[in-house]
Amino acid sequence: MRENGLAVLVIGGGPGGLEAARTVAALGTPVVLVERRHRLGGTPDAEHYAKLTHHFRDAEEALGELIAAVTSQPLVEILTRSEVTACEGEVGNFRVTIRTPEGMQERTVGAIIVATGFQHFDPGRETQLYNYYSFPDVVTLSDMEAMLKAHQVVRPSNGQPPERVAFIQCVGSRDRQIGNEFCSKVCCGIASKQAIEIKQQLPNARVFIFYIDMRMYGYWENELYWPAQEQYKVNYVKGIVSEILPKGDRLLIRGEDTTMGRPMEITVDLVVLSVGMEPSSGTRQMARLLGIAQNKYGYIEAGGPSGLDPVATSRPGIFVVGAAARPADLDDTFATAGLAAARAVAALRQAPVAAD
Amino acid sequence: MRENGLAVLVIGGGPGGLEAARTVAALGTPVVLVERRHRLGGTPDAEHYAKLTHHFRDAEEALGELIAAVTSQPLVEILTRSEVTACEGEVGNFRVTIRTPEGMQERTVGAIIVATGFQHFDPGRETQLYNYYSFPDVVTLSDMEAMLKAHQVVRPSNGQPPERVAFIQCVGSRDRQIGNEFCSKVCCGIASKQAIEIKQQLPNARVFIFYIDMRMYGYWENELYWPAQEQYKVNYVKGIVSEILPKGDRLLIRGEDTTMGRPMEITVDLVVLSVGMEPSSGTRQMARLLGIAQNKYGYIEAGGPSGLDPVATSRPGIFVVGAAARPADLDDTFATAGLAAARAVAALRQAPVAAD
Numbered sequence: 127m128r129e130n131g132l133a134v135l136v137i138g139g140g141p142g143g144l145e146a147a148r149t150v151a152a153l154g155t156p157v158v159l160v161e162r163r164h165r166l167g168g169t170p171d172a173e174h175y176a177k178l179t180h181h182f183r184d185a186e187e188a189l190g191e192l193i194a195a196v197t198s199q200p201l202v203e204i205l206t207r208s209e210v211t212a213c214e215g216e217v218g219n220f221r222v223t224i225r226t227p228e229g230m231q232e233r234t235v236g237a238i239i240v241a242t243g244f245q246h247f248d249p250g251r252e253t254q255l256y257n258y259y260s261f262p263d264v265v266t267l268s269d270m271e272a273m274l275k276a277h278q279v280v281r282p283s284n285g286q287p288p289e290r291v292a293f294i295q296c297v298g299s300r301d302r303q304i305g306n307e308f309c310s311k312v313c314c315g316i317a318s319k320q321a322i323e324i325k326q327q328l329p330n331a332r333v334f335i336f337y338i339d340m341r342m343y344g345y346w347e348n349e350l351y352w353p354a355q356e357q358y359k360v361n362y363v364k365g366i367v368s369e370i371l372p373k374g375d376r377l378l379i380r381g382e383d384t385t386m387g388r389p390m391e392i393t394v395d396l397v398v399l400s401v402g403m404e405p406s407s408g409t410r411q412m413a414r415l416l417g418i419a420q421n422k423y424g425y426i427e428a429g430g431p432s433g434l435d436p437v438a439t440s441r442p443g444i445f446v447v448g449a450a451a452r453p454a455d456l457d458d459t460f461a462t463a464g465l466a467a468a469r470a471v472a473a474l475r476q477a478p479v480a481a482d
Numbered sequence: 483m484r485e486n487g488l489a490v491l492v493i494g495g496g497p498g499g500l501e502a503a504r505t506v507a508a509l510g511t512p513v514v515l516v517e518r519r520h521r522l523g524g525t526p527d528a529e530h531y532a533k534l535t536h537h538f539r540d541a542e543e544a545l546g547e548l549i550a551a552v553t554s555q556p557l558v559e560i561l562t563r564s565e566v567t568a569c570e571g572e573v574g575n576f577r578v579t580i581r582t583p584e585g586m587q588e589r590t591v592g593a594i595i596v597a598t599g600f601q602h603f604d605p606g607r608e609t610q611l612y613n614y615y616s617f618p619d620v621v622t623l624s625d626m627e628a629m630l631k632a633h634q635v636v637r638p639s640n641g642q643p644p645e646r647v648a649f650i651q652c653v654g655s656r657d658r659q660i661g662n663e664f665c666s667k668v669c670c671g672i673a674s675k676q677a678i679e680i681k682q683q684l685p686n687a688r689v690f691i692f693y694i695d696m697r698m699y700g701y702w703e704n705e706l707y708w709p710a711q712e713q714y715k716v717n718y719v720k721g722i723v724s725e726i727l728p729k730g731d732r733l734l735i736r737g738e739d740t741t742m743g744r745p746m747e748i749t750v751d752l753v754v755l756s757v758g759m760e761p762s763s764g765t766r767q768m769a770r771l772l773g774i775a776q777n778k779y780g781y782i783e784a785g786g787p788s789g790l791d792p793v794a795t796s797r798p799g800i801f802v803v804g805a806a807a808r809p810a811d812l813d814d815t816f817a818t819a820g821l822a823a824a825r826a827v828a829a830l831r832q833a834p835v836a837a838d
Contacts, residue, residue: 149821149824149825149828152824152825152828152831152832153509153824153827153828153831154831178790180789180790181785181789181790183788183789183790188788188789188790191788192788300703307703307704307708308700308701308703308704309698309699309700309702309703311699311700339695339696339697340695341695341697341699342665343665343667343697343699343809344664344665344667344808344809345664345777345808346665347656347663347664347665348663348664352663384741385740385743386743387741387742387743421701429537432539432544432547432548433536433537433539433544434534434536434537434539434544434812434816435816436813436816436817437817437820452700452701453699453700456790457792457814458813458814458817460790460791460792460821461792461793461814461817461818461820461821462817462820463821464793464817464818464820464821464822464823464824464825465505465816465817465819465820465821465824466820467820467824468505468508468509468820468821468823468824468827469505469508469820471509471824472505472508472509475508475509475510476508
């Protein structure tokens with residue numbers, strides 16, 4: 127095989143970037159991995175994920191294995207607290223400027239993998255949705271992850287464990303009014319997983335999930351939904367929540383039970399908003415900087431000339447992984463990371479040797 | 483890079499196997515691609531798919547591009563009308579027997595990718611579900627694909643175009659009684675795509691979709707559901723269909739409208755059963771032959787030691803792609819094909835040079 131010594135640049139050190147970096151290196155190609163934060167791990171690390179929706183694996187442990195696989199790879203150079211600030215050139219010869227704590231660095235790389243991921247929908251952004259910013263006992267999926275990880279599921283208002291918890295699904299997803307018509311795909315599964323974890327940590331709590339429909343695709347029905355229903359007695363209520371009001375020191379949820387076709391009111395101690403996915407600020411920023419097309423939601427447009435390539439961007443030699451292109455679960459993220467790694471290494475093989 | 487000259491064996495010449503073969507070859511590694519049928523293309527070809535759910539691309543054209551990319555690759559050897567009949571050895575040194583039209587062949591390969599896909603649920607298998615085998619005007623999604631491709635959407639009983647068509651969702655999926663609790667993931671999207679195509683070919687037809695819930699994850703909500711609702715006036719009815727009866731020369735659908743909470747009856751000319759996915763006979767057969775674990779549905783168990791690797795099987799050096807491991811859409815299939823290709827080539831790099 128012709129060796130031109132060129133590296134692949136991977137932008138983002140979360141699950142997608144780590145898997146891409148590991149796979150590129152496993153194919154014998156050097157990698158420069160750039161991560162804005164001070165450490166690897168991405169959103170699952172930054173937001174203190176408890177267990178992964180996959181098989182309830184401990185997130186820190188699973189991610190630790192992946193990080194170790196990358197950091198132990200001599201072919202991977204890791205730049206944390208670093209950011210790509212400029213990029214010119216083309217496949218086989220991208221000249222990239224990276225701001226690092228030690229100053230600006232220039233690198234020539236053959237291909238680029240963008241793994242800049244998502245951020246959770248901010249329920250305060252548009253309309254102070256469900257009073258997230260006013261009521262301390264209204265939290266998000268991310269807040270709940272951190273509480274589960276710390277084994278401290280409490281009402282923020284008083285530090286006491288809640289007796290009744292309600293999840294509200296599709297906050298910031300499937301909502302044409304705010305421009306996010308897409309379904310974030312994973313929130314049904316994550317809410318069910320969190321409901322199970324809450325019941326494991328607080329067996330006497332009652333947990334409700336208010337949903338539009340439960341998108342338990344593939345095996346999630348069996349892995350998450352039925353155990354939640356049958357073993358953990360989670361109450362799934364098909365309903366639309368219209369408002370959350372204070373009621374003494376608790377919260378009153380008002381809406382419509384759409385199965386029964388009648389109004390409902392229920393009092394709880396803690397509300398969890400199942401916030402959806404949006405493209406991260408890093409995804410938007412890198413898309414602009416790299417000159418690759420975004421869709422109307424700000425995600426990086428994938429498809430390529432065939433329309434069918436889940437990692438091709440609008441520029442040859444630049445590939446996109448996981449949730450930087452669409453709402454994605456971990457399987458999607460790892461699989462697209464592998465495809466992007468293979469495409470990037472193949473692009474290097476085909477590219478003319480760089481001129482410099 | 484050390485070159486040991488070993489090839490990767492890809493079993494299955496559908497979208498997943500083609501993408502895997504193309505990607506392995508793009509990484510400079512030889513491929514032996516084994517396909518049981520007389521030609522490449524897999525289920526989309528065998529079942530005469532009309533348009534792909536992705537972007538309504540013409541299936542034959544899109545698949546043709548992929549096939550051309552593989553057949554034009556000098557590193558890919560293609561064996562059609564062929565079947566793997568034995569396998570021994572281990573990663574880096576699998577000795578495989580292949581039955582070909584020219585007789586038995588023995589090959590040594592370094593890694594194996596299983597891309598044997600799915601088959602559609604047979605609605606007659608268990609209980610003569612919805613009278614598929616008695617009523618000619620009860621057809622399946624696959625039957626409808628072939629009619630759409632031929633631009634001949636007709637009632638099989640009389641050859642006339644239908645005035646009223648009804649899709650029934652979740653036939654063979656999400657059904658604990660028959661042992662398929664899993665959601666086949668793609669049928670909601672495919673039914674919506676077919677409904678749109680029917681309206682394009684027969685603008686005066688009325689089309690109903692009876693669903694449990696519409697699993698329009700990611701972008702499908704916008705790409706399929708809203709156009710079907712708003713532009714093509716497809717009637718989505720949340721309901722459970724209990725039986726289909728003859729009514730004159732038409733069909734009477736009986737069930738419950740679950741939104742209204744009341745019984746419903748509707749007369750149509752043509753019923754389309756949205757049959758789900760099951761592991762193909764080839765998937766079951768290859769799993770046994772290769773000695774890799776299957777889950778309780780017969781799909782190949784994926785996950786590997788971490789539980790998180792979507793292409794790792796229970797045997798090192800054997801990888802699984804797309805719908806051989808779980809209900810999968812085309813994105814899933816291409817992405818896992820890429821990851822499997824990268825893993826297989828990496829496995830060859832790490833394996834000791836074969837002894838023979």
